[in-house]
Amino acid sequence: MKRNISYLLALTLLCACNPDTWNLDVIGMISGTSAGIDQRAEESFAYNDAHGYPVINAASEEYKVYICTDTHVDRSRTNWEQFIRDYHADIDCPLAIHLGDLINAQNHWDYMRRPCDSIPANPLKQDTLLVVAGNHDLYFNQWSEYVRLWKRSTYYAIVRTPTGKQDLYIFIDTGEGFLGQKQTEWLTNTLNWADGQGFRHIAVCTHTHLFKRDSSQGHTSNMPLEETYALLHLLKQHNVEMFWCGHDHSREITNLGTMTAVIIDALFDREPHPAYLIANYGDEPVSFRFVELTPLVD
């Protein structure tokens, strides 16, 4: 019996362990050590107030958005580098999005960020990379490191076409499985404001998925039911067209009335089926396709 209890304790402690550094975050198993969602939202709002929201100019009425998630960069970053090269190379892509879990655990932030600066941009166009935090970006009290490099996790961006049409991208932080009071207020206010602006498309970009429709998601948790329905209600009320998310590592497309929720595959180097997504934005409803990369593992 004593031996079984010892095994159980050891297993529990391993769950709180960063395998790269053998650091333990036992408290994090019960209550995450990063700042809570209300504080993270406040820090994002302060940055938004000081620096404004990104406005990106598309070169034409129709453009592409490259979206990836769950790169979990640790000792290698091959797929992440491939994604950066691909979106730089596409002349029709003014915006690339990373939906969180940028790194796997501590001490990989600079290694993950480096290709963003070192891979040369396309001289024929301008593009912007926007990110949102995932749960792996918060473990081991890493919010401060995330903020150092990426500045905010709750914000919006507007893509403007040459004729003045605008598409709205709202980024929300769901690393804890709920939005929290301040972020919910901000999201409600932002969507209320958006109602009067005549946006062509509205998309919400976040890390955690809304639904759990297949067994592939056996290993990932998502939001409590109350939060799921409250968030869905808010998004539906304001005619959000796309809900881009990750976290599950396995693609899933769910249509609910006029809204489509898409879970995008992981881009993790050790993922057996790594893929990212290209969304086509224009006057028609948003369409998309997955781009599968060559697996780096057997």
Add this chain to the structure above:
Amino acid sequence: MKHRLLLIICMVAAMLPAMAQVQFGTSQYAVRMNIGYNHNTTYGSYAGFDFGAFMPINQHFEMQADLRFTTARNHSIGVQLRPKFAVPVGEFYIEGRLLSNIYRMDGFNDLTQALAVGYRMEYVSFQVGMSTRLIMETPYDWHANSNIIVEPFNICYRLEVFVRPQTSPWNISLCASNMTDYQIERVWQPIFMANGLYNIDEHWQVNLSALCKPTGMFHLTAKYYGAEVRAGFAYNF
């Protein structure tokens, strides 16, 4: 495979004579009523009022019906059917559940069906099973083809530990589960509960329970999400 099935049937048949050896909980018709204070980060603070009926149809079959209203306009109705078999130590049961939650404020209903097997001894009760959820947007648009979302596979579980034998006139228990009388959460969303009861006399019983619901304990960042305190009484006929 055929032999194994026969062996299992024989084992169950062999246990049948022992069925009456151990009986847990009440074997009488009972009704209960509770009022509760709830808090979560989605709705803030709200009150709940619930009542239920326990119906032992016969020695091997019991039913339970639950109904709850809350000021957050999240209402629930549920039915549980429970065939049970006494075994030499403890009691084995199968539980079928049908649970509907109406989230009026959010414009969604869900309907959850669960089938679980359970085993209860004097100090420990354990249950594991599968559930399926249908999520429906309301008002339902019969002309749309995407109003219903199905979450077909979910594991439900419950482990409860009692400080005294379950037949005692008073008891306290600690429980970890993704199921309450009014909700079956997703598998990685555990709910932690503490329950207490005291039998005033042969008819009246008082209950007090508390519940804590964190989020993200598995594969997300763990934080407090919600809590509930419920108090009420039950009457055994």
